[in-house]
Amino acid sequence: MRMSKLFFQTLREAPADADVRSHQLMLRAGLIRQVAAGIFEYLPLGLRAKKKIEAVLRNEMNAIGGQEIVMPVVQPADLWKRTGRWYEIGDDLARLTDRGGRELVLGMTHEEVITELAAGVISSYRQLPVMLYQVQTKFRDEPRPRGGLIRVREFTMKDGYSFHASYASLDDYYPLVYQAYFNIFGRAGLEVIAVESDTGMMGGTMAHEFMALTEVGEDTLLLCDECGYKANRQVATFTKPEGGADAGEEPLPMEEVATPGVDTIAALADFLEIPQSQTAKALFLMATVEQDGEEKQQFVFVVLRGDMELNETKLSNALKARQLRPAQPEEIRAIGAEPGYGSPVGIRRENMILVVDDLVPRSPNLVAGANRDGWHIKNVNCGRDYEPDLVLDVVAAADGHPCPVCSAPLRSVRGVEVGNIFKLGTKYSEAMEAVFLDEDGKSAPLVMGCYGIGVGRLMASVIETSNDEDGIVWPITIAPQHVYLVSLATRRTPEVIEAAERVYADLMEAGIEVLYDDRDERAGVKFNDADLLGIPIRLTIGARGVKNGIAELKLRRDDDMHELPLDDLVDRIAEIVEAEEARVLDSIKTDPLQ
RNA sequence: CGGGGAGUAGCGCAGCUCGGUAGCGCGCUUCGUUCGGGACGAAGAGGUCGGAGGUUCAAAUCCUCUCUCCCCGACCA
Numbered sequence: 001m002r003m004s005k006l007f008f009q010t011l012r013e014a015p016a017d018a019d020v021r022s023h024q025l026m027l028r029a030g031l032i033r034q035v036a037a038g039i040f041e042y043l044p045l046g047l048r049a050k051k052k053i054e055a056v057l058r059n060e061m062n063a064i065g066g067q068e069i070v071m072p073v074v075q076p077a078d079l080w081k082r083t084g085r086w087y088e089i090g091d092d093l094a095r096l097t098d099r100g101g102r103e104l105v106l107g108m109t110h111e112e113v114i115t116e117l118a119a120g121v122i123s124s125y126r127q128l129p130v131m132l133y134q135v136q137t138k139f140r141d142e143p144r145p146r147g148g149l150i151r152v153r154e155f156t157m158k159d160g161y162s163f164h165a166s167y168a169s170l171d172d173y174y175p176l177v178y179q180a181y182f183n184i185f186g187r188a189g190l191e192v193i194a195v196e197s198d199t200g201m202m203g204g205t206m207a208h209e210f211m212a213l214t215e216v217g218e219d220t221l222l223l224c225d226e227c228g229y230k231a232n233r234q235v236a237t238f239t240k241p242e243g244g245a246d247a248g249e250e251p252l253p254m255e256e257v258a259t260p261g262v263d264t265i266a267a268l269a270d271f272l273e274i275p276q277s278q279t280a281k282a283l284f285l286m287a288t289v290e291q292d293g294e295e296k297q298q299f300v301f302v303v304l305r306g307d308m309e310l311n312e313t314k315l316s317n318a319l320k321a322r323q324l325r326p327a328q329p330e331e332i333r334a335i336g337a338e339p340g341y342g343s344p345v346g347i348r349r350e351n352m353i354l355v356v357d358d359l360v361p362r363s364p365n366l367v368a369g370a371n372r373d374g375w376h377i378k379n380v381n382c383g384r385d386y387e388p389d390l391v392l393d394v395v396a397a398a399d400g401h402p403c404p405v406c407s408a409p410l411r412s413v414r415g416v417e418v419g420n421i422f423k424l425g426t427k428y429s430e431a432m433e434a435v436f437l438d439e440d441g442k443s444a445p446l447v448m449g450c451y452g453i454g455v456g457r458l459m460a461s462v463i464e465t466s467n468d469e470d471g472i473v474w475p476i477t478i479a480p481q482h483v484y485l486v487s488l489a490t491r492r493t494p495e496v497i498e499a500a501e502r503v504y505a506d507l508m509e510a511g512i513e514v515l516y517d518d519r520d521e522r523a524g525v526k527f528n529d530a531d532l533l534g535i536p537i538r539l540t541i542g543a544r545g546v547k548n549g550i551a552e553l554k555l556r557r558d559d560d561m562h563e564l565p566l567d568d569l570v571d572r573i574a575e576i577v578e579a580e581e582a583r584v585l586d587s588i589k590t591d592p593l594q
Numbered sequence: 595c596g597g598g599g600a601g602u603a604g605c606g607c608a609g610c611u612c613g614g615u616a617g618c619g620c621g622c623u624u625c626g627u628u629c630g631g632g633a634c635g636a637a638g639a640g641g642u643c644g645g646a647g648g649u650u651c652a653a654a655u656c657c658u659c660u661c662u663c664c665c666c667g668a669c670c671a
Contacts, residue, residue, distance in 0.1 A: 012620060012632070013606045017664045028605095037663065085671095092670070109671055143595080143669055151670085159671095199671095218670085325668090420671080452671075490629050524631035531631090542630060552630095 001044075001481065003517040003529075008043045010529050020216050022463040023148025025472050029533050031480075038145025038153030040456070045515075045533065048480035050156070053455055054135050056187045056477065057158045060180045064173075066131040066160055071113045073137050077103035079112040083431040088322060094141045106139035111428045111450060114161045118446060119434035125165040128436065128446075129173055133160030135455070147216055149460035150416060160451040163429075165438060170423055170447050174206070177421050177451050178593045181210055184453065185418065186588025189475025190462045192418060194591050195221055198234040198313050199422060206423040208593075210453075211415030212461040221415050222397045226408035228591075234313035237393060238401035238410060240359045249364050252379040254345070257367075260374040263340030265306040268376065272367060279306030280360065280368040280380060282342030284332045287321035299327060299335060299352040303344050303388070304395055305359050305366070311396035315355065318392050341369035344386040345377060356388035357395050416461050419453040472534030473556050476580040481515040483507060483573060484535035486526045488542040500541040503551065503569055510570045512577065531556070536580055537573065539564075555580070 008030030018024045026032045031046030042050055058068060077095065080086035085093070086105075094106040107113065114132060122128065138157045145152050160177070164170040178194065185192045190212055197209040209232060211221060220233040231237075262271045269276045283302040288295055300319065304310060316324050329339045336347045344354055345368065360366070361382040368380040382388060399412040429435070429445040438444050459478070466473045476482060485507070487500035500518070507514045515535055517526045530538050540552040551569060553562040553576070564572050 009604075009621080011605055015605065016600080016607090019665075034663090089671090090669090111671090138671090140671080144665095144667090146665080323669095422671090450671090486630095488630055492629085522629055522631085522633065524629095524633085527631045529632090540630080544630080 001515050003515060004519050006044060006515075008045060010532055018148060020147040020150060020464070021467060022150070022216070022460040025463055025467055025532070026148060026460070029472060032149065034148075038142055038151070040149065040152065040154075045480040046459075049459055049474070049478050050455055052478040052480075053188055053458055054156075054158070056184055057135065057453060057455070060184045060187070061131070061133045061158070061160055063183075064131065064176045064180045065129075066133045068134060069117075069132050070134050070136060071107070071110050071117070073107050073139065074104050075107050075113055077105055079116055079432075080105055083112055083115075083428055085112070092140050092142065094139050107136075108138055108140040109157075109452075110134070110136070110159055111161070111424070111448075112432065115428040115432040115434045115446075115448070118161075118163050119429075119432055122163060122434070122436050122446065125436055125438045128163055128165040129169050131160060131162045131173075133158060133451075147460070149456040150216060150464075151218065152456065155457065156455040158453045158455060162449040162451070164447040164449070165436065165444070167425070167447055170425075170449050174421065174423060174449060175593050177449070178208065179590065181419055181421065181451075181453070182590040183588065185210060185212075185458070186590075187585065188458060188462055188478050189466060189584050189587075190418065190458065191465070191589060193221075193223075193230060193415075194593070195230045195232050195415075196235055197232045197420065198317070205425050208421050209417045210419040210421075212418050212465060213413055213415050214461065214464050215414050216464055217414035217416040219415050219417055221413050222399075222401075222410040223413060224403035224406060224408055224410055227403060227406040229403050229405045229410075231397075233396060233412070234311065236397035236410070237404040238397040239404050239407050240362075240393075241402075242362060251364050251381040251384055254380060254385060255378045256370055257376050257378055258374060259341075259376045262374075262376070268367065269306065272376075274367065276307040277305055277363070278366060280304070280343070280366040281306045281308070282337070282344065282369055283310055284327035284337065284339070284342060285315075286325050286327050286331065287316070287319050288323040289319060289321050295322070299331060300324075301335070301337070301342075301344060301347070301352055301354045302394060303354070303356045303360050303368075303382070305357065305363055308357065308359065308395040309398065311394055314392070314396075315394045318355075318390070318394065319353070336371060338369065338371045338373055341371060341373060341375060343369035343371050343377060343380065344382075344388075345380055346371060354386070354389045355394060356382055356391050358391050358393050359395065361388075361391060416457065416464070418458045418461050419451075421451045422449060424448040424450050467534070470528070471532035474534045474536055475584050476536040476577065477584045479534070479536050481513045481535050482577050483512060483514040483537045483539055484530045484533065485514050485516045486523075486530060486538060486540045487516070487518055488523050488526075488540065490543075493543045493546075496541055496543050496546050499546045499566065503539070503541060503566070506570050507573065510574060512570070512573055537576060539569075539573070 011028040014024035030043050033041045096104050135158050139154050142153050192210045192212050194208045194210050197207045199207045222236040223230045262268050281304045285300040287298045287300050289298045332339050364381050365379040367376050367378050370377045400409050403410050426445040434446045435443045463472050489496035504516045536556050538554045549566050550563045553564050
């Protein structure tokens, strides 16, 4: 490809509304353009990188028996009604109506469609297991797209779905996908870790997320450097201490204490000069739950120890709540509690659930609110002064908490979820009546797994983790082009143009991907654009070199200059491309599946 | 949805307080000189100042409404 004809433009300055590094670089390098919030165009170079990633995806999916199909973006609402997700999912699901008044959705994922498809094709255990996948556009009307391609509304996803005759078969297959995912990310030059994750709206029994560790990530992960435990904060557990500072202490009589204007835990601990672990934190939430097929609002009172944070995912899962929101002050007062001074002691227990974190009953003599503005109660004891409805682990693991496996301190890091794998089970096959006949001639629902990778997000993550102050540093495996050929010709040096043209033609002839900078620009402009674009191999043809029969070679990833003889260039470049590819492949790291 | 910020040429910005011919840098076009890490000179093209109302002799500037984008939070298969 000739730069002089390439449809793009590099930018010296990053657009003001990009503040994530990968976003800035992709815009500056002319890989993408933004059309609307979370909606992007791919320009030629960006698309080439995207297609390289897709080629890796296809290759690895095919290697574990995947068969590629394509399903529609626009799907009938009826399918989504059958699984209930039409009702469960809120505004993230874009809905539209066709000319005949029929309701449609833009596919945000394809479980419904593929399960229906599988139901139509699969009738016997002899057809199982089978893995189907597609590389297709998804639309999710995210409330807040951000970070360029990190979080978007319209995106390309590789989504795969496996169908099995039994859970045992799914259990056998799942590790193959797990390994294929490491191969994919490794081949794309992205280091990831796999963490256990919440199964969320997908449902299912087991799930892993593949996370690229970077500060721009939206997920918090907890890692143990000692034993290797790692989990998304949403599901992470930790070894809870035996009790508070006063563990083992005898319960003391309750005592009211005036605390004017002290309506936060931090202020309370300061005011009474006690650690936050000696306080009780009261949280009031409204949960949307299903009861007898009806949606219902359920008031939830949660008591945590003051030094802990609520993990809403844990609570939500335990209550099987569809939604959780903070309760309004009038809702809180309706049960006889006072916002800012909430306490489980002396409240009206009708129409509410009192959930207590399991650390609270082990922590005697806590200071709780008095349900009265400006007052707290000392020496509140769970079990003596109030009876919880549920005692659960509902607190969030945080940096420094003891590992649940080995008790070493956990470390919290940020990560971008670039892929996920789920054991779905029969949730969708039952809803869609996707059944097969087993060996005994009995009808049974298909057992499913599903596996996703966001292509653009993967690309952004690679750039996010592989760049320097001058620009992108592409791994050669997914770089838009392998070679950036710089011609430093001027009008007085036609022999340089001639040599560069010949090298370009030879490289093309040999099937080597080359971006030829034939623009009438000064050397500095070309070198700076070369650095910005991040093509792995830079080849420079200048007057000096041509006189001596050499070209100059520099790899984007290091600072060393090399000289290559012009008459042996093509073979040498081919070797280097191969060596650089091998280098990426050699660095693939896999986490054992736990 | 809550909080904050911003919309003026392709990109980065000034002008707005105090109403009076729409500017600067980069990029783009043409010509000339230059040519190994973002050259120089000359001459140009390019903007309904996000949109709609209003106030005024006169609105980028003041008022009202509205749209869009970004950041933090809520949310997130």
